[in-house]
Amino acid sequence: MHLLEITGLTKSFGGLQALGGVDFHIDELEIVSVIGPNGAGKTTFFNTISGLVVPDEGRIVFEDEDIAGLEPSEITRRGIARTFQNVRLFPDMTILENVMVAQHCRTETGVWGALFNTPTFRNEERAIEERAKDILGFFGTRLTGYRFRQPAYVLSYANRRRLEIARAMGTMPRLLLLDEPTAGMNPKETAELTGLIRKLRDEKGFTIVVIEHEMRVVRDVSDRVVVLDHGVKIAEGSYDDVSSNPDVIEAYLGRPAEEGA
Amino acid sequence: MNQTVTRRSATDLDWDRVRRWGIYAGLTMAFLSSIGMVENLDKRIIVDPILSLGFLALLWVPVAFGYAATYEEAKEGMAAPEKGERDLVGGLVTGLIGGLFFVAFIAIADAVDLRGVFPRIGPALIDLLTFDRGVAIGSLLWLVISGLLGMFGGLLHVLPDRVRRAVTNALAAVFLVALVEIAVVDIFESLRLTVISDWIYAKNGGVTIAGAVVIAALAALSSVRSEGDAVVRFRTRYATMEGDERKRFNLIAGAVAVVLAVVLPMILGGLTNELLANVGLFLLMALGLNLVVGYAGLLDLGYVAFFAVGAYTTAILTSPLSPKWTPMLTLDFFSIEGWVVMVVVVAVAALSGLVVGTPVIRLRGDYLAIVTLGFGEIVRILFLSDWLAPAFGGAQGIRNIPAAVAGPVEINGTKPQTIFYVVVVFVGIAIYVAWRLYHSRIGRAWAALREDEDVAEAMGVETTKMKLLAFITGAILASFGGMIFAVKVGSVFPSSFKLIVSIIVLVIVIVGGMGSIPGVVVGSLVLIGILGGPTQPGLLAEFGEFKLLIYGALLVFMMLRRPEGLWPSVQRQRELHQEEILQDAWLKAEAADEEGKR
Amino acid sequence: MTTTAERADFRFNWVDSFLLALRIAAIFVVVWGTVGALALGFVGEGLSGSAWKDLIVAGLAQGSMYGLIALGYSMVYGVLGFINFAHGEVFMAGAMVGFFVADYFFTSGLWVSNFIIAILIVLVVAVATSTFTAVLIEKVAYRPLRNSPRLIPLITSIGVSFFLQNAVLGLVGPAVKTYPQAPTWLSQKISVLGLQIEGTKLLVIVIAVVSMIGLWLFVERTKTGRAMRAVAEDKEIAALMGIDVDRTIVTTFAVGGAMAGVAGILWALLFRGVSFITGFLPGIKAFTAAVLGGIGNLVGAMAGGVLLGLFESLGPNVVLRGLRWEIPFGLGIAALAAGIAVAVLAWRRGRVSVASLAGALIMLGVAGIGQWSIVIPGLTQLKDVVAFSALVLVLIFKPSGLFGEQLADEDRA
Numbered sequence A: 001m002h003l004l005e006i007t008g009l010t011k012s013f014g015g016l017q018a019l020g021g022v023d024f025h026i027d028e029l030e031i032v033s034v035i036g037p038n039g040a041g042k043t044t045f046f047n048t049i050s051g052l053v054v055p056d057e058g059r060i061v062f063e064d065e066d067i068a069g070l071e072p073s074e075i076t077r078r079g080i081a082r083t084f085q086n087v088r089l090f091p092d093m094t095i096l097e098n099v100m101v102a103q104h105c106r107t108e109t110g111v112w113g114a115l116f117n118t119p120t121f122r123n124e125e126r127a128i129e130e131r132a133k134d135i136l137g138f139f140g141t142r143l144t145g146y147r148f149r150q151p152a153y154v155l156s157y158a159n160r161r162r163l164e165i166a167r168a169m170g171t172m173p174r175l176l177l178l179d180e181p182t183a184g185m186n187p188k189e190t191a192e193l194t195g196l197i198r199k200l201r202d203e204k205g206f207t208i209v210v211i212e213h214e215m216r217v218v219r220d221v222s223d224r225v226v227v228l229d230h231g232v233k234i235a236e237g238s239y240d241d242v243s244s245n246p247d248v249i250e251a252y253l254g255r256p257a258e259e260g261a
Numbered sequence B: 001m002n003q004t005v006t007r008r009s010a011t012d013l014d015w016d017r018v019r020r021w022g023i024y025a026g027l028t029m030a031f032l033s034s035i036g037m038v039e040n041l042d043k044r045i046i047v048d049p050i051l052s053l054g055f056l057a058l059l060w061v062p063v064a065f066g067y068a069a070t071y072e073e074a075k076e077g078m079a080a081p082e083k084g085e086r087d088l089v090g091g092l093v094t095g096l097i098g099g100l101f102f103v104a105f106i107a108i109a110d111a112v113d114l115r116g117v118f119p120r121i122g123p124a125l126i127d128l129l130t131f132d133r134g135v136a137i138g139s140l141l142w143l144v145i146s147g148l149l150g151m152f153g154g155l156l157h158v159l160p161d162r163v164r165r166a167v168t169n170a171l172a173a174v175f176l177v178a179l180v181e182i183a184v185v186d187i188f189e190s191l192r193l194t195v196i197s198d199w200i201y202a203k204n205g206g207v208t209i210a211g212a213v214v215i216a217a218l219a220a221l222s223s224v225r226s227e228g229d230a231v232v233r234f235r236t237r238y239a240t241m242e243g244d245e246r247k248r249f250n251l252i253a254g255a256v257a258v259v260l261a262v263v264l265p266m267i268l269g270g271l272t273n274e275l276l277a278n279v280g281l282f283l284l285m286a287l288g289l290n291l292v293v294g295y296a297g298l299l300d301l302g303y304v305a306f307f308a309v310g311a312y313t314t315a316i317l318t319s320p321l322s323p324k325w326t327p328m329l330t331l332d333f334f335s336i337e338g339w340v341v342m343v344v345v346v347a348v349a350a351l352s353g354l355v356v357g358t359p360v361i362r363l364r365g366d367y368l369a370i371v372t373l374g375f376g377e378i379v380r381i382l383f384l385s386d387w388l389a390p391a392f393g394g395a396q397g398i399r400n401i402p403a404a405v406a407g408p409v410e411i412n413g414t415k416p417q418t419i420f421y422v423v424v425v426f427v428g429i430a431i432y433v434a435w436r437l438y439h440s441r442i443g444r445a446w447a448a449l450r451e452d453e454d455v456a457e458a459m460g461v462e463t464t465k466m467k468l469l470a471f472i473t474g475a476i477l478a479s480f481g482g483m484i485f486a487v488k489v490g491s492v493f494p495s496s497f498k499l500i501v502s503i504i505v506l507v508i509v510i511v512g513g514m515g516s517i518p519g520v521v522v523g524s525l526v527l528i529g530i531l532g533g534p535t536q537p538g539l540l541a542e543f544g545e546f547k548l549l550i551y552g553a554l555l556v557f558m559m560l561r562r563p564e565g566l567w568p569s570v571q572r573q574r575e576l577h578q579e580e581i582l583q584d585a586w587l588k589a590e591a592a593d594e595e596g597k598r
Numbered sequence C: 001m002t003t004t005a006e007r008a009d010f011r012f013n014w015v016d017s018f019l020l021a022l023r024i025a026a027i028f029v030v031v032w033g034t035v036g037a038l039a040l041g042f043v044g045e046g047l048s049g050s051a052w053k054d055l056i057v058a059g060l061a062q063g064s065m066y067g068l069i070a071l072g073y074s075m076v077y078g079v080l081g082f083i084n085f086a087h088g089e090v091f092m093a094g095a096m097v098g099f100f101v102a103d104y105f106f107t108s109g110l111w112v113s114n115f116i117i118a119i120l121i122v123l124v125v126a127v128a129t130s131t132f133t134a135v136l137i138e139k140v141a142y143r144p145l146r147n148s149p150r151l152i153p154l155i156t157s158i159g160v161s162f163f164l165q166n167a168v169l170g171l172v173g174p175a176v177k178t179y180p181q182a183p184t185w186l187s188q189k190i191s192v193l194g195l196q197i198e199g200t201k202l203l204v205i206v207i208a209v210v211s212m213i214g215l216w217l218f219v220e221r222t223k224t225g226r227a228m229r230a231v232a233e234d235k236e237i238a239a240l241m242g243i244d245v246d247r248t249i250v251t252t253f254a255v256g257g258a259m260a261g262v263a264g265i266l267w268a269l270l271f272r273g274v275s276f277i278t279g280f281l282p283g284i285k286a287f288t289a290a291v292l293g294g295i296g297n298l299v300g301a302m303a304g305g306v307l308l309g310l311f312e313s314l315g316p317n318v319v320l321r322g323l324r325w326e327i328p329f330g331l332g333i334a335a336l337a338a339g340i341a342v343a344v345l346a347w348r349r350g351r352v353s354v355a356s357l358a359g360a361l362i363m364l365g366v367a368g369i370g371q372w373s374i375v376i377p378g379l380t381q382l383k384d385v386v387a388f389s390a391l392v393l394v395l396i397f398k399p400s401g402l403f404g405e406q407l408a409d410e411d412r413a
């Protein structure tokens, strides 16, 4: 049984078909890359899984349950977390708070606890903070120490991406969806992040789907690669298989002129 | 000054700008006169024989506009703009142009009878504006006055910081002392120190000249001795306090506030107590709205509906004249009956929060604002209608709401002290609630959904639930306000619950600082304390009919100039001081790196 | 969204259920009231045929006035993406200044001797005033706020609105100013298309239609109009194409203001009384109309205005009055049966439209079986409740309007 199994996922925006019946699956502790040219529907694929976009058709079965059409927060609670292609942090909240707020769905004290400052509430708050610090510690010293109390917007671009991953980790997911985690990073940072993605799986036990444009990263991290083009899966397999697949090359380089017409 | 700056001559001015601001100044003065401000406020004296509030309402204009016309922004990385005679000249010319326009206005008003269109522009106004000396002399005087005041405005740029502060503080202090006349006289009377208050204040109101001189001197002296702007310094310190320190400070401030709240009403007279009770009532509502607007980012323009719900529920539960249901409970805070009333009020408010909140929370922010406004109006019109009059009394409302009781004490509007105490308790509760919630999982969720709703949802925050929670909490706080209001006034009727109440509460929150509890406190003190509520007078009761005009202008001004409010919340402070914090972060990073290397 | 699939658009949660209930209640009340009014009319208890026609004409006239004001909201929202709450005051300013001119003409005799010339001059003055006010507001209050979050200019415009109201109150006093009576030949009824239309109302409709056509030609056919559409589409790209964005925005406000000025005179013709508060309610209603027609959509704004005018005129007198009518028992049973049938057959599909149909039918059935009858006294008092309910319902259920929004991408969502 797969951790996540998607069948016939379809989504259109007006007349434009962003996803045309995609089948997909991922197993526990796998890292799968989703690649494809711009506008292939990769982000839409993530959006439908995480519930931000309701699919027109198709089943998204996560741990034996069809989650298609659930509220995003419900899906997150079930154990799927994501990052965004265009980094969307809570810029005016502190770095620590960004990770703390992500634990919302894993904690439960409500109004009473907060009002009467109950022991449960205090313990939970302490636990939330500890866990957040712990998660941020995963990224070395970049997001720790004096950084805890700084607003998120002070961070450099690469650090924002890291914080976004940390925030996703804060929701304590089983499945992590990373949308172009290395976009805008320099080669050194990219290499480091590649290692980090593996570490996320090996040490933290996350199952990971990653959208990537950087082929080196794809090669280094993925157990399996899925290629989307115009909302359709055109290839799937190991990196080597996929990278030599003529359909994939064609999708990236464009069709030969005589066929294009 | 910087050596490399080439000296600019006294006439090297942005003449266009000076002319523009001069014209604005003249038009503003003419406008303020035409709406009757000068005439109406003339009765209130600021400095006994020489200055009334009415003239003050005119005289600030050339000063402010002269200042604005010669204001030059110090640009990052550029030499500071050179200050000198040219500022004086600029201010002077601005004032003169303003004066010229104003004089033209007086002349026209004198020559043509405009009363058919502008009922306030009559002979009485002309006499007042010309100091009873005829248009010619009056005009000449205005030119001189306006020019000099404009020059004073320009001078403010030239003066060294310390001197400028001394001057402005001295002026502000005199104004402030005149402003709080009622309260001070009140206190000094109950302390039997009328000697002092008689000396400071003249018989027919206003500060005496001698008093003014002394106050100004004291204020100037004290400000010369201190460094920088005390308020700003304090606020920045507060914003940068770390967890424990801030907690300690909050505790101390809270304790002081409690002591003040207990002691003040005893030494204050009825009028001042009434005023403070009103401040507290609006503060209570503002705290609630702050939760909705400031924390959760939902612009609720129908907030008054919850206030009304609280008031009507209380009226129905307690008044013998309630047309339909007459349980006639007593709002006794120390008995079961009183608690029943409060529980019902809370329940009804929560329910109405849910009913209003549910359909709107999926809407985008601006539509939400308009829909809540619609709900607020619907509620008011329904309370007013004949249809529901059998239950709510229509336009007459529900009268004879009995006093609330706390042990042996009766609480009602005739004894504003008692109301004030009750208000203080509920404000305390509201502050506590807001503060606790803000620093909890719920507060973080609100902050997240205010910053980016979609992402908050994707990160597992149940945004609908959290928004509803904000709506409901806000509704409950407003309903407490309504409950106290009903007891205070002794009757409820629909005209107390107009849209304007929502707007004024919103102005308080915005002027104070969205999302900032101290800001909201300051906002209510300043606005309700000085200007007053929709029907309740403030310290400047004379402003009565111009109140809404000022509230409107203030809202616009704050949005344009200081959207973060007088006392911004820490988060908004962050937004504002992004650059400094970025710099700070950079320095800290350097330091940390150094440490790492060692 | 092109939902071809079977996926439910209804989720069993608190918010969706509440919204469904609200929708059912609204449909139920409107259907019951309308059918009731017709049925009562049939047995001679309701409105007479001519009363119906009068209401429709009044609705058309008022509606075209709302439509003209709505254009201003719609254009500003289309271009700048915020609600210009002060637009109602722009309208009021035109009507107010127009009054003083009209009053002057009345004393000088022109109003009576040559009404057409007089009213045209008044119209020009009102249009000039409103245009000036709108442009001034844009310059002083909104321009510095370009690119700030949507709520900031909205809050500012609320401030502007209150400032203007109270400035006018201060300047001219609180009394309601009454326009001089239009000449008698204008108040006679003229027969058009089978409707007996009062001359004033006909004039109102004619002026509105002419202005609307003028505006449409302006937007579609002139260079400035094209620039406006380009700026509404995307400000940055428009700027790159060499369009002066600031000037175009000023033009937008000016044109919106001019239309509000025309509306001000229509108001004067219809109701005659003007005071500082006059702008508030028509403003809110016109905003509703703009949303109803699809904000940013000019033809939609006009259509929305007419619809809202009709609804407002018929709402209290027809729908609310019709609630007196007891649904016949047999009909009730039939409705209930039909409702249950629809529910049983189609509930599983989870479509909101089906569920609300079923719900409304069942409610009608219950009302019929229970022989409900609601008699509401003082119906005219509830005129504004009807208008505000329309506002609330339109914004909640049809925020994208009947004829489609036309907004820049950044302003959506």
Ligand SMILES: Nc1ncnc2c1ncn2[C@@H]1O[C@H](COP(=O)(O)OP(=O)(O)OP(=O)(O)O)[C@@H](O)[C@H]1O
Pocket (backbone or CB within 6 Å): A013, A016, A017, A018, A036, A037, A038, A039, A040, A041, A042, A043, A044, A045, A085
């Ligand atoms: N909310 C939306 N409304 C309309 N069209 C959309 C929406 N979201 C995505 N699309 C369209 O769907 C198509 C797929 O977009 P998507 O963002 O999924 O591509 P992508 O593979 O992530 O591309 P990139 O590599 O550039 O990130 C695009 O043509 C895009 O314009």
Ligand SMILES: [Mg+2]
Pocket (backbone or CB within 6 Å): A042, A043, A044, A085
């Ligand atoms: Mg993408």
